[in-house]
Amino acid sequence: MENHTRMSEFILVGFKSHPGSQLLLSVLFSTMYFVTVVGNVCMILIIRMDSNLHTPMYFFLENLSTLDICYSSVITPRAALAFLLGRRSISYSSCASQMFFFSLFGTTEAFFLAVMAYDRFTAVCHPLLYQVIMSRRLCVLMVMGSYLSGCINCAIQTGFTFSLSFCGRREINHFFCDVAAVIRASCSDTLVNELVMLAVCGSIIVGTALVVFVSYGYIIITIVQMPSAESRRKAVSTCSAHMTTICLFFGTVLFMYAQPGATASPHKSNTISVFYTVVIPMLNPFIYTLRNREVKGSLKKQLKRKGFF
Structure with missing residues:
Protein backbone atom coordinates (compact mmCIF):
# COMPACT_ATOMS: atom_id res chain seq x y z
CA MET A 1 0.00 0.00 0.00
CA GLU A 2 2.89 2.40 0.75
CA ASN A 3 4.30 1.80 -2.72
CA HIS A 4 0.89 2.51 -4.26
CA THR A 5 0.42 5.64 -2.16
CA ARG A 6 3.74 7.15 -3.17
CA MET A 7 3.18 6.29 -6.85
CA SER A 8 1.27 9.35 -8.04
CA GLU A 9 2.03 9.09 -11.76
CA PHE A 10 3.76 7.15 -14.52
CA ILE A 11 5.85 8.43 -17.43
CA LEU A 12 4.98 7.04 -20.87
CA VAL A 13 8.22 6.82 -22.84
CA GLY A 14 7.10 4.93 -25.95
CA PHE A 15 8.28 6.30 -29.33
CA LYS A 16 11.03 8.57 -27.97
CA SER A 17 12.47 10.66 -30.79
CA HIS A 18 13.39 14.25 -31.67
CA GLY A 39 -16.02 7.03 -40.79
CA ASN A 40 -17.72 5.11 -38.00
CA VAL A 41 -20.32 7.81 -37.34
CA CYS A 42 -21.16 7.80 -41.06
CA MET A 43 -21.52 4.02 -40.94
CA ILE A 44 -23.91 4.29 -37.98
CA LEU A 45 -25.98 6.98 -39.71
CA ILE A 46 -26.16 5.01 -42.98
CA ILE A 47 -27.49 1.96 -41.15
CA ARG A 48 -29.99 3.92 -39.08
CA MET A 49 -31.34 5.96 -41.99
CA ASP A 50 -31.93 3.01 -44.34
CA SER A 51 -34.71 0.64 -43.24
CA ASN A 52 -33.36 -2.00 -45.64
CA LEU A 53 -30.30 -2.29 -43.40
CA HIS A 54 -32.28 -2.95 -40.22
CA THR A 55 -31.18 -6.58 -40.10
CA PRO A 56 -29.10 -8.56 -37.56
CA MET A 57 -25.95 -8.23 -39.71
CA TYR A 58 -26.12 -4.44 -39.72
CA PHE A 59 -27.26 -4.31 -36.11
CA PHE A 60 -23.94 -5.92 -35.18
CA LEU A 61 -22.06 -3.69 -37.63
CA GLU A 62 -23.62 -0.58 -36.08
CA ASN A 63 -22.54 -1.77 -32.64
CA LEU A 64 -19.05 -2.55 -33.97
CA SER A 65 -18.75 1.02 -35.28
CA THR A 66 -19.82 2.42 -31.90
CA LEU A 67 -17.32 0.15 -30.19
CA ASP A 68 -14.51 1.23 -32.55
CA ILE A 69 -15.13 4.90 -31.67
CA CYS A 70 -14.93 4.10 -27.95
CA TYR A 71 -11.93 1.80 -28.44
CA SER A 72 -9.94 4.43 -30.33
CA SER A 73 -11.02 7.25 -28.00
CA VAL A 74 -9.42 5.56 -25.01
CA ILE A 75 -5.95 5.74 -26.57
CA THR A 76 -5.57 8.04 -29.57
CA PRO A 77 -6.55 11.56 -28.38
CA ARG A 78 -4.38 11.38 -25.27
CA ALA A 79 -1.44 9.98 -27.25
CA ALA A 80 -1.76 12.75 -29.89
CA LEU A 81 -1.86 15.42 -27.17
CA ALA A 82 1.14 13.91 -25.40
CA PHE A 83 3.17 13.92 -28.63
CA LEU A 84 2.17 17.52 -29.32
CA LEU A 85 2.84 18.97 -25.84
CA GLY A 86 5.60 16.60 -24.77
CA ARG A 87 3.71 15.79 -21.58
CA ARG A 88 4.24 12.11 -21.04
CA SER A 89 3.05 11.84 -17.44
CA ILE A 90 -0.18 10.03 -16.59
CA SER A 91 -1.61 9.74 -13.11
CA TYR A 92 -1.85 6.39 -11.37
CA SER A 93 -5.67 6.47 -11.45
CA SER A 94 -5.80 7.63 -15.10
CA CYS A 95 -3.44 4.81 -16.08
CA ALA A 96 -5.66 2.27 -14.32
CA SER A 97 -8.77 3.73 -15.99
CA GLN A 98 -7.15 3.68 -19.42
CA MET A 99 -6.12 0.05 -18.98
CA PHE A 100 -9.60 -0.88 -17.75
CA PHE A 101 -11.47 0.64 -20.69
CA PHE A 102 -8.89 -0.44 -23.26
CA SER A 103 -9.20 -4.06 -22.05
CA LEU A 104 -12.99 -3.72 -21.93
CA PHE A 105 -13.40 -2.48 -25.50
CA GLY A 106 -10.64 -4.67 -26.95
CA THR A 107 -12.08 -7.86 -25.43
CA THR A 108 -15.62 -6.89 -26.42
CA GLU A 109 -14.49 -6.38 -30.02
CA ALA A 110 -13.04 -9.90 -30.12
CA PHE A 111 -16.39 -11.33 -28.97
CA PHE A 112 -18.25 -9.07 -31.41
CA LEU A 113 -16.27 -10.47 -34.32
CA ALA A 114 -17.06 -14.02 -33.17
CA VAL A 115 -20.77 -13.15 -32.88
CA MET A 116 -20.71 -11.62 -36.37
CA ALA A 117 -19.09 -14.80 -37.72
CA TYR A 118 -21.93 -16.86 -36.22
CA ASP A 119 -24.41 -14.43 -37.80
CA ARG A 120 -22.81 -14.96 -41.22
CA PHE A 121 -22.78 -18.73 -40.65
CA THR A 122 -26.53 -18.66 -39.95
CA ALA A 123 -27.25 -16.45 -42.99
CA VAL A 124 -25.27 -18.60 -45.43
CA CYS A 125 -25.87 -22.11 -44.03
CA HIS A 126 -29.45 -21.70 -42.78
CA PRO A 127 -30.96 -18.88 -44.87
CA LEU A 128 -34.58 -20.03 -44.46
CA LEU A 129 -34.28 -20.04 -40.66
CA TYR A 130 -32.11 -16.92 -40.43
CA GLN A 131 -34.80 -14.52 -39.21
CA VAL A 132 -36.07 -17.08 -36.70
CA ILE A 133 -32.65 -17.96 -35.27
CA MET A 134 -31.21 -14.43 -35.25
CA SER A 135 -34.12 -12.87 -33.40
CA ARG A 136 -33.87 -9.36 -31.98
CA ARG A 137 -33.73 -10.79 -28.48
CA LEU A 138 -30.82 -13.11 -29.32
CA CYS A 139 -28.91 -10.28 -31.03
CA VAL A 140 -29.29 -8.02 -27.98
CA LEU A 141 -28.23 -10.85 -25.65
CA MET A 142 -25.14 -11.50 -27.79
CA VAL A 143 -24.14 -7.84 -27.62
CA MET A 144 -24.71 -7.73 -23.86
CA GLY A 145 -22.79 -10.99 -23.44
CA SER A 146 -19.84 -9.54 -25.37
CA TYR A 147 -19.70 -6.50 -23.10
CA LEU A 148 -20.07 -8.68 -19.99
CA SER A 149 -17.15 -10.82 -21.13
CA GLY A 150 -15.14 -7.64 -21.70
CA CYS A 151 -15.98 -6.43 -18.18
CA ILE A 152 -14.82 -9.68 -16.62
CA ASN A 153 -11.51 -9.66 -18.49
CA CYS A 154 -10.72 -5.99 -17.85
CA ALA A 155 -11.51 -6.40 -14.14
CA ILE A 156 -9.10 -9.36 -13.94
CA GLN A 157 -6.33 -7.67 -15.95
CA THR A 158 -6.55 -4.30 -14.20
CA GLY A 159 -6.95 -5.82 -10.74
CA PHE A 160 -3.97 -8.15 -11.08
CA THR A 161 -1.74 -5.51 -12.69
CA PHE A 162 -2.37 -2.77 -10.15
CA SER A 163 -1.91 -5.14 -7.23
CA LEU A 164 1.81 -5.05 -8.10
CA SER A 165 4.38 -2.79 -6.45
CA PHE A 166 6.36 -0.29 -8.51
CA CYS A 167 9.00 0.88 -6.00
CA GLY A 168 9.47 4.32 -7.51
CA ARG A 169 9.99 3.10 -11.09
CA ARG A 170 7.69 5.33 -13.09
CA GLU A 171 8.66 4.73 -16.71
CA ILE A 172 6.33 2.70 -18.92
CA ASN A 173 7.87 1.82 -22.27
CA HIS A 174 4.71 2.43 -24.27
CA PHE A 175 2.51 5.29 -25.47
CA PHE A 176 -0.46 4.10 -23.35
CA CYS A 177 -1.07 1.96 -20.26
CA ASP A 178 -1.11 -1.47 -21.83
CA VAL A 179 -1.15 -4.43 -19.43
CA ALA A 180 2.17 -5.88 -20.59
CA ALA A 181 3.94 -2.50 -20.48
CA VAL A 182 2.78 -1.69 -16.94
CA ILE A 183 3.79 -5.17 -15.75
CA ARG A 184 7.31 -4.55 -17.08
CA ALA A 185 7.52 -1.38 -14.94
CA SER A 186 6.85 -3.27 -11.72
CA CYS A 187 9.52 -4.34 -9.27
CA SER A 188 7.39 -7.26 -8.03
CA ASP A 189 7.65 -10.84 -9.19
CA THR A 190 5.43 -10.72 -12.28
CA LEU A 191 5.39 -14.42 -13.16
CA VAL A 192 1.84 -14.91 -11.89
CA ASN A 193 0.64 -11.82 -13.77
CA GLU A 194 2.25 -12.97 -17.00
CA LEU A 195 0.71 -16.42 -16.64
CA VAL A 196 -2.71 -14.89 -15.91
CA MET A 197 -2.38 -12.60 -18.94
CA LEU A 198 -1.34 -15.50 -21.15
CA ALA A 199 -4.12 -17.78 -19.84
CA VAL A 200 -6.95 -15.24 -19.91
CA CYS A 201 -6.04 -13.38 -23.11
CA GLY A 202 -4.98 -16.59 -24.81
CA SER A 203 -8.24 -18.36 -23.96
CA ILE A 204 -10.30 -15.38 -25.15
CA ILE A 205 -8.40 -15.06 -28.43
CA VAL A 206 -8.30 -18.81 -29.09
CA GLY A 207 -11.95 -19.27 -28.04
CA GLN A 225 -21.78 -26.93 -52.62
CA MET A 226 -23.96 -24.12 -54.00
CA PRO A 227 -25.13 -24.96 -57.56
CA SER A 228 -25.30 -21.36 -58.79
CA ALA A 229 -22.26 -19.18 -59.45
CA GLU A 230 -24.36 -16.12 -58.60
CA SER A 231 -25.27 -17.61 -55.22
CA ARG A 232 -21.61 -18.33 -54.50
CA ARG A 233 -20.61 -14.82 -55.49
CA LYS A 234 -23.30 -13.28 -53.28
CA ALA A 235 -22.29 -15.43 -50.30
CA VAL A 236 -18.62 -14.54 -50.69
CA SER A 237 -19.51 -10.85 -51.01
CA THR A 238 -21.53 -11.04 -47.80
CA CYS A 239 -18.64 -12.51 -45.83
CA SER A 240 -15.53 -10.95 -47.40
CA ALA A 241 -15.55 -7.69 -45.44
CA HIS A 242 -15.93 -9.48 -42.13
CA MET A 243 -13.16 -11.93 -43.03
CA THR A 244 -10.82 -9.02 -43.79
CA THR A 245 -11.55 -7.42 -40.40
CA ILE A 246 -11.02 -10.75 -38.63
CA CYS A 247 -7.64 -11.32 -40.25
CA LEU A 248 -6.44 -7.82 -39.31
CA PHE A 249 -7.70 -7.89 -35.73
CA PHE A 250 -6.93 -11.45 -34.67
CA GLY A 251 -3.62 -11.52 -36.51
CA THR A 252 -2.17 -8.56 -34.61
CA VAL A 253 -3.77 -9.34 -31.22
CA LEU A 254 -2.71 -12.99 -31.34
CA PHE A 255 0.83 -11.90 -32.10
CA MET A 256 0.75 -9.44 -29.19
CA TYR A 257 -0.84 -11.35 -26.32
CA ALA A 258 -1.33 -15.05 -26.94
CA GLN A 259 2.30 -16.10 -26.94
CA PRO A 260 4.93 -16.76 -24.27
CA GLY A 261 7.17 -13.76 -23.63
CA ALA A 262 4.53 -11.31 -24.76
CA THR A 263 5.95 -8.76 -22.33
CA ALA A 264 9.55 -9.14 -23.46
CA SER A 265 9.70 -7.09 -26.68
CA PRO A 266 8.58 -3.51 -25.93
CA HIS A 267 9.75 -1.87 -29.17
CA LYS A 268 8.09 -4.51 -31.33
CA SER A 269 4.86 -4.40 -29.30
CA ASN A 270 4.72 -0.58 -29.43
CA THR A 271 4.72 -0.60 -33.21
CA ILE A 272 2.25 -3.46 -33.57
CA SER A 273 -0.13 -1.98 -30.99
CA VAL A 274 -0.51 1.16 -33.14
CA PHE A 275 -2.03 -1.06 -35.77
CA TYR A 276 -4.78 -2.61 -33.66
CA THR A 277 -5.50 0.43 -31.45
CA VAL A 278 -5.43 3.17 -34.10
CA VAL A 279 -5.35 1.78 -37.64
CA ILE A 280 -7.92 -1.04 -37.51
CA PRO A 281 -10.76 1.07 -35.99
CA MET A 282 -10.07 3.59 -38.78
CA LEU A 283 -10.10 0.96 -41.54
CA ASN A 284 -13.23 -0.96 -40.48
CA PRO A 285 -15.86 1.43 -41.92
CA PHE A 286 -13.97 1.61 -45.22
CA ILE A 287 -13.65 -2.18 -45.38
CA TYR A 288 -17.37 -2.69 -44.82
CA THR A 289 -18.32 0.13 -47.19
CA LEU A 290 -16.04 -0.74 -50.10
CA ARG A 291 -16.69 -4.50 -49.94
CA ASN A 292 -20.44 -4.38 -49.32
CA ARG A 293 -22.83 -3.57 -52.15
CA GLU A 294 -25.77 -2.91 -49.82
CA VAL A 295 -23.85 -0.30 -47.83
CA LYS A 296 -22.50 1.33 -51.01
CA GLY A 297 -25.99 1.37 -52.51
CA SER A 298 -27.45 2.90 -49.35
CA LEU A 299 -24.69 5.52 -49.25
CA LYS A 300 -25.33 6.54 -52.87
CA LYS A 301 -29.06 6.73 -52.17
CA GLN A 302 -28.51 8.98 -49.14
CA LEU A 303 -26.13 11.24 -51.09
CA LYS A 304 -28.63 11.56 -53.95
CA ARG A 305 -31.36 12.42 -51.48
CA LYS A 306 -29.16 15.19 -50.05
CA GLY A 307 -28.48 16.55 -53.55
CA PHE A 308 -24.83 15.53 -53.90
CA PHE A 309 -25.58 13.69 -57.18
Whole structure:
Protein backbone atom coordinates (compact mmCIF):
# COMPACT_ATOMS: atom_id res chain seq x y z
CA MET A 1 0.00 0.00 0.00
CA GLU A 2 2.89 2.40 0.75
CA ASN A 3 4.30 1.80 -2.72
CA HIS A 4 0.89 2.51 -4.26
CA THR A 5 0.42 5.64 -2.16
CA ARG A 6 3.74 7.15 -3.17
CA MET A 7 3.18 6.29 -6.85
CA SER A 8 1.27 9.35 -8.04
CA GLU A 9 2.03 9.09 -11.76
CA PHE A 10 3.76 7.15 -14.52
CA ILE A 11 5.85 8.43 -17.43
CA LEU A 12 4.98 7.04 -20.87
CA VAL A 13 8.22 6.82 -22.84
CA GLY A 14 7.10 4.93 -25.95
CA PHE A 15 8.28 6.30 -29.33
CA LYS A 16 11.03 8.57 -27.97
CA SER A 17 12.47 10.66 -30.79
CA HIS A 18 13.39 14.25 -31.67
CA PRO A 19 10.72 17.01 -31.46
CA GLY A 20 10.03 17.07 -35.19
CA SER A 21 9.02 13.42 -35.17
CA GLN A 22 6.83 14.00 -32.12
CA LEU A 23 4.92 16.70 -34.01
CA LEU A 24 4.54 14.38 -36.98
CA LEU A 25 3.23 11.61 -34.72
CA SER A 26 0.75 14.03 -33.16
CA VAL A 27 -0.59 15.10 -36.56
CA LEU A 28 -0.72 11.48 -37.75
CA PHE A 29 -2.58 10.22 -34.67
CA SER A 30 -4.98 13.20 -34.74
CA THR A 31 -5.75 12.67 -38.42
CA MET A 32 -6.35 8.95 -37.99
CA TYR A 33 -8.61 9.58 -34.97
CA PHE A 34 -10.63 12.14 -36.92
CA VAL A 35 -11.05 9.70 -39.83
CA THR A 36 -11.99 6.94 -37.37
CA VAL A 37 -14.74 8.98 -35.73
CA VAL A 38 -16.12 10.40 -38.98
CA GLY A 39 -16.02 7.03 -40.79
CA ASN A 40 -17.72 5.11 -38.00
CA VAL A 41 -20.32 7.81 -37.34
CA CYS A 42 -21.16 7.80 -41.06
CA MET A 43 -21.52 4.02 -40.94
CA ILE A 44 -23.91 4.29 -37.98
CA LEU A 45 -25.98 6.98 -39.71
CA ILE A 46 -26.16 5.01 -42.98
CA ILE A 47 -27.49 1.96 -41.15
CA ARG A 48 -29.99 3.92 -39.08
CA MET A 49 -31.34 5.96 -41.99
CA ASP A 50 -31.93 3.01 -44.34
CA SER A 51 -34.71 0.64 -43.24
CA ASN A 52 -33.36 -2.00 -45.64
CA LEU A 53 -30.30 -2.29 -43.40
CA HIS A 54 -32.28 -2.95 -40.22
CA THR A 55 -31.18 -6.58 -40.10
CA PRO A 56 -29.10 -8.56 -37.56
CA MET A 57 -25.95 -8.23 -39.71
CA TYR A 58 -26.12 -4.44 -39.72
CA PHE A 59 -27.26 -4.31 -36.11
CA PHE A 60 -23.94 -5.92 -35.18
CA LEU A 61 -22.06 -3.69 -37.63
CA GLU A 62 -23.62 -0.58 -36.08
CA ASN A 63 -22.54 -1.77 -32.64
CA LEU A 64 -19.05 -2.55 -33.97
CA SER A 65 -18.75 1.02 -35.28
CA THR A 66 -19.82 2.42 -31.90
CA LEU A 67 -17.32 0.15 -30.19
CA ASP A 68 -14.51 1.23 -32.55
CA ILE A 69 -15.13 4.90 -31.67
CA CYS A 70 -14.93 4.10 -27.95
CA TYR A 71 -11.93 1.80 -28.44
CA SER A 72 -9.94 4.43 -30.33
CA SER A 73 -11.02 7.25 -28.00
CA VAL A 74 -9.42 5.56 -25.01
CA ILE A 75 -5.95 5.74 -26.57
CA THR A 76 -5.57 8.04 -29.57
CA PRO A 77 -6.55 11.56 -28.38
CA ARG A 78 -4.38 11.38 -25.27
CA ALA A 79 -1.44 9.98 -27.25
CA ALA A 80 -1.76 12.75 -29.89
CA LEU A 81 -1.86 15.42 -27.17
CA ALA A 82 1.14 13.91 -25.40
CA PHE A 83 3.17 13.92 -28.63
CA LEU A 84 2.17 17.52 -29.32
CA LEU A 85 2.84 18.97 -25.84
CA GLY A 86 5.60 16.60 -24.77
CA ARG A 87 3.71 15.79 -21.58
CA ARG A 88 4.24 12.11 -21.04
CA SER A 89 3.05 11.84 -17.44
CA ILE A 90 -0.18 10.03 -16.59
CA SER A 91 -1.61 9.74 -13.11
CA TYR A 92 -1.85 6.39 -11.37
CA SER A 93 -5.67 6.47 -11.45
CA SER A 94 -5.80 7.63 -15.10
CA CYS A 95 -3.44 4.81 -16.08
CA ALA A 96 -5.66 2.27 -14.32
CA SER A 97 -8.77 3.73 -15.99
CA GLN A 98 -7.15 3.68 -19.42
CA MET A 99 -6.12 0.05 -18.98
CA PHE A 100 -9.60 -0.88 -17.75
CA PHE A 101 -11.47 0.64 -20.69
CA PHE A 102 -8.89 -0.44 -23.26
CA SER A 103 -9.20 -4.06 -22.05
CA LEU A 104 -12.99 -3.72 -21.93
CA PHE A 105 -13.40 -2.48 -25.50
CA GLY A 106 -10.64 -4.67 -26.95
CA THR A 107 -12.08 -7.86 -25.43
CA THR A 108 -15.62 -6.89 -26.42
CA GLU A 109 -14.49 -6.38 -30.02
CA ALA A 110 -13.04 -9.90 -30.12
CA PHE A 111 -16.39 -11.33 -28.97
CA PHE A 112 -18.25 -9.07 -31.41
CA LEU A 113 -16.27 -10.47 -34.32
CA ALA A 114 -17.06 -14.02 -33.17
CA VAL A 115 -20.77 -13.15 -32.88
CA MET A 116 -20.71 -11.62 -36.37
CA ALA A 117 -19.09 -14.80 -37.72
CA TYR A 118 -21.93 -16.86 -36.22
CA ASP A 119 -24.41 -14.43 -37.80
CA ARG A 120 -22.81 -14.96 -41.22
CA PHE A 121 -22.78 -18.73 -40.65
CA THR A 122 -26.53 -18.66 -39.95
CA ALA A 123 -27.25 -16.45 -42.99
CA VAL A 124 -25.27 -18.60 -45.43
CA CYS A 125 -25.87 -22.11 -44.03
CA HIS A 126 -29.45 -21.70 -42.78
CA PRO A 127 -30.96 -18.88 -44.87
CA LEU A 128 -34.58 -20.03 -44.46
CA LEU A 129 -34.28 -20.04 -40.66
CA TYR A 130 -32.11 -16.92 -40.43
CA GLN A 131 -34.80 -14.52 -39.21
CA VAL A 132 -36.07 -17.08 -36.70
CA ILE A 133 -32.65 -17.96 -35.27
CA MET A 134 -31.21 -14.43 -35.25
CA SER A 135 -34.12 -12.87 -33.40
CA ARG A 136 -33.87 -9.36 -31.98
CA ARG A 137 -33.73 -10.79 -28.48
CA LEU A 138 -30.82 -13.11 -29.32
CA CYS A 139 -28.91 -10.28 -31.03
CA VAL A 140 -29.29 -8.02 -27.98
CA LEU A 141 -28.23 -10.85 -25.65
CA MET A 142 -25.14 -11.50 -27.79
CA VAL A 143 -24.14 -7.84 -27.62
CA MET A 144 -24.71 -7.73 -23.86
CA GLY A 145 -22.79 -10.99 -23.44
CA SER A 146 -19.84 -9.54 -25.37
CA TYR A 147 -19.70 -6.50 -23.10
CA LEU A 148 -20.07 -8.68 -19.99
CA SER A 149 -17.15 -10.82 -21.13
CA GLY A 150 -15.14 -7.64 -21.70
CA CYS A 151 -15.98 -6.43 -18.18
CA ILE A 152 -14.82 -9.68 -16.62
CA ASN A 153 -11.51 -9.66 -18.49
CA CYS A 154 -10.72 -5.99 -17.85
CA ALA A 155 -11.51 -6.40 -14.14
CA ILE A 156 -9.10 -9.36 -13.94
CA GLN A 157 -6.33 -7.67 -15.95
CA THR A 158 -6.55 -4.30 -14.20
CA GLY A 159 -6.95 -5.82 -10.74
CA PHE A 160 -3.97 -8.15 -11.08
CA THR A 161 -1.74 -5.51 -12.69
CA PHE A 162 -2.37 -2.77 -10.15
CA SER A 163 -1.91 -5.14 -7.23
CA LEU A 164 1.81 -5.05 -8.10
CA SER A 165 4.38 -2.79 -6.45
CA PHE A 166 6.36 -0.29 -8.51
CA CYS A 167 9.00 0.88 -6.00
CA GLY A 168 9.47 4.32 -7.51
CA ARG A 169 9.99 3.10 -11.09
CA ARG A 170 7.69 5.33 -13.09
CA GLU A 171 8.66 4.73 -16.71
CA ILE A 172 6.33 2.70 -18.92
CA ASN A 173 7.87 1.82 -22.27
CA HIS A 174 4.71 2.43 -24.27
CA PHE A 175 2.51 5.29 -25.47
CA PHE A 176 -0.46 4.10 -23.35
CA CYS A 177 -1.07 1.96 -20.26
CA ASP A 178 -1.11 -1.47 -21.83
CA VAL A 179 -1.15 -4.43 -19.43
CA ALA A 180 2.17 -5.88 -20.59
CA ALA A 181 3.94 -2.50 -20.48
CA VAL A 182 2.78 -1.69 -16.94
CA ILE A 183 3.79 -5.17 -15.75
CA ARG A 184 7.31 -4.55 -17.08
CA ALA A 185 7.52 -1.38 -14.94
CA SER A 186 6.85 -3.27 -11.72
CA CYS A 187 9.52 -4.34 -9.27
CA SER A 188 7.39 -7.26 -8.03
CA ASP A 189 7.65 -10.84 -9.19
CA THR A 190 5.43 -10.72 -12.28
CA LEU A 191 5.39 -14.42 -13.16
CA VAL A 192 1.84 -14.91 -11.89
CA ASN A 193 0.64 -11.82 -13.77
CA GLU A 194 2.25 -12.97 -17.00
CA LEU A 195 0.71 -16.42 -16.64
CA VAL A 196 -2.71 -14.89 -15.91
CA MET A 197 -2.38 -12.60 -18.94
CA LEU A 198 -1.34 -15.50 -21.15
CA ALA A 199 -4.12 -17.78 -19.84
CA VAL A 200 -6.95 -15.24 -19.91
CA CYS A 201 -6.04 -13.38 -23.11
CA GLY A 202 -4.98 -16.59 -24.81
CA SER A 203 -8.24 -18.36 -23.96
CA ILE A 204 -10.30 -15.38 -25.15
CA ILE A 205 -8.40 -15.06 -28.43
CA VAL A 206 -8.30 -18.81 -29.09
CA GLY A 207 -11.95 -19.27 -28.04
CA THR A 208 -13.32 -16.45 -30.18
CA ALA A 209 -11.02 -17.37 -33.08
CA LEU A 210 -12.26 -20.98 -32.85
CA VAL A 211 -15.86 -19.78 -33.21
CA VAL A 212 -14.78 -17.75 -36.25
CA PHE A 213 -12.85 -20.59 -37.90
CA VAL A 214 -15.57 -23.19 -37.31
CA SER A 215 -18.25 -20.79 -38.61
CA TYR A 216 -16.27 -19.99 -41.74
CA GLY A 217 -15.36 -23.64 -42.21
CA TYR A 218 -19.06 -24.46 -42.54
CA ILE A 219 -19.57 -21.35 -44.68
CA ILE A 220 -16.86 -22.41 -47.13
CA ILE A 221 -18.29 -25.95 -47.38
CA THR A 222 -21.77 -24.52 -48.01
CA ILE A 223 -20.51 -22.08 -50.65
CA VAL A 224 -18.61 -24.82 -52.50
CA GLN A 225 -21.78 -26.93 -52.62
CA MET A 226 -23.96 -24.12 -54.00
CA PRO A 227 -25.13 -24.96 -57.56
CA SER A 228 -25.30 -21.36 -58.79
CA ALA A 229 -22.26 -19.18 -59.45
CA GLU A 230 -24.36 -16.12 -58.60
CA SER A 231 -25.27 -17.61 -55.22
CA ARG A 232 -21.61 -18.33 -54.50
CA ARG A 233 -20.61 -14.82 -55.49
CA LYS A 234 -23.30 -13.28 -53.28
CA ALA A 235 -22.29 -15.43 -50.30
CA VAL A 236 -18.62 -14.54 -50.69
CA SER A 237 -19.51 -10.85 -51.01
CA THR A 238 -21.53 -11.04 -47.80
CA CYS A 239 -18.64 -12.51 -45.83
CA SER A 240 -15.53 -10.95 -47.40
CA ALA A 241 -15.55 -7.69 -45.44
CA HIS A 242 -15.93 -9.48 -42.13
CA MET A 243 -13.16 -11.93 -43.03
CA THR A 244 -10.82 -9.02 -43.79
CA THR A 245 -11.55 -7.42 -40.40
CA ILE A 246 -11.02 -10.75 -38.63
CA CYS A 247 -7.64 -11.32 -40.25
CA LEU A 248 -6.44 -7.82 -39.31
CA PHE A 249 -7.70 -7.89 -35.73
CA PHE A 250 -6.93 -11.45 -34.67
CA GLY A 251 -3.62 -11.52 -36.51
CA THR A 252 -2.17 -8.56 -34.61
CA VAL A 253 -3.77 -9.34 -31.22
CA LEU A 254 -2.71 -12.99 -31.34
CA PHE A 255 0.83 -11.90 -32.10
CA MET A 256 0.75 -9.44 -29.19
CA TYR A 257 -0.84 -11.35 -26.32
CA ALA A 258 -1.33 -15.05 -26.94
CA GLN A 259 2.30 -16.10 -26.94
CA PRO A 260 4.93 -16.76 -24.27
CA GLY A 261 7.17 -13.76 -23.63
CA ALA A 262 4.53 -11.31 -24.76
CA THR A 263 5.95 -8.76 -22.33
CA ALA A 264 9.55 -9.14 -23.46
CA SER A 265 9.70 -7.09 -26.68
CA PRO A 266 8.58 -3.51 -25.93
CA HIS A 267 9.75 -1.87 -29.17
CA LYS A 268 8.09 -4.51 -31.33
CA SER A 269 4.86 -4.40 -29.30
CA ASN A 270 4.72 -0.58 -29.43
CA THR A 271 4.72 -0.60 -33.21
CA ILE A 272 2.25 -3.46 -33.57
CA SER A 273 -0.13 -1.98 -30.99
CA VAL A 274 -0.51 1.16 -33.14
CA PHE A 275 -2.03 -1.06 -35.77
CA TYR A 276 -4.78 -2.61 -33.66
CA THR A 277 -5.50 0.43 -31.45
CA VAL A 278 -5.43 3.17 -34.10
CA VAL A 279 -5.35 1.78 -37.64
CA ILE A 280 -7.92 -1.04 -37.51
CA PRO A 281 -10.76 1.07 -35.99
CA MET A 282 -10.07 3.59 -38.78
CA LEU A 283 -10.10 0.96 -41.54
CA ASN A 284 -13.23 -0.96 -40.48
CA PRO A 285 -15.86 1.43 -41.92
CA PHE A 286 -13.97 1.61 -45.22
CA ILE A 287 -13.65 -2.18 -45.38
CA TYR A 288 -17.37 -2.69 -44.82
CA THR A 289 -18.32 0.13 -47.19
CA LEU A 290 -16.04 -0.74 -50.10
CA ARG A 291 -16.69 -4.50 -49.94
CA ASN A 292 -20.44 -4.38 -49.32
CA ARG A 293 -22.83 -3.57 -52.15
CA GLU A 294 -25.77 -2.91 -49.82
CA VAL A 295 -23.85 -0.30 -47.83
CA LYS A 296 -22.50 1.33 -51.01
CA GLY A 297 -25.99 1.37 -52.51
CA SER A 298 -27.45 2.90 -49.35
CA LEU A 299 -24.69 5.52 -49.25
CA LYS A 300 -25.33 6.54 -52.87
CA LYS A 301 -29.06 6.73 -52.17
CA GLN A 302 -28.51 8.98 -49.14
CA LEU A 303 -26.13 11.24 -51.09
CA LYS A 304 -28.63 11.56 -53.95
CA ARG A 305 -31.36 12.42 -51.48
CA LYS A 306 -29.16 15.19 -50.05
CA GLY A 307 -28.48 16.55 -53.55
CA PHE A 308 -24.83 15.53 -53.90
CA PHE A 309 -25.58 13.69 -57.18
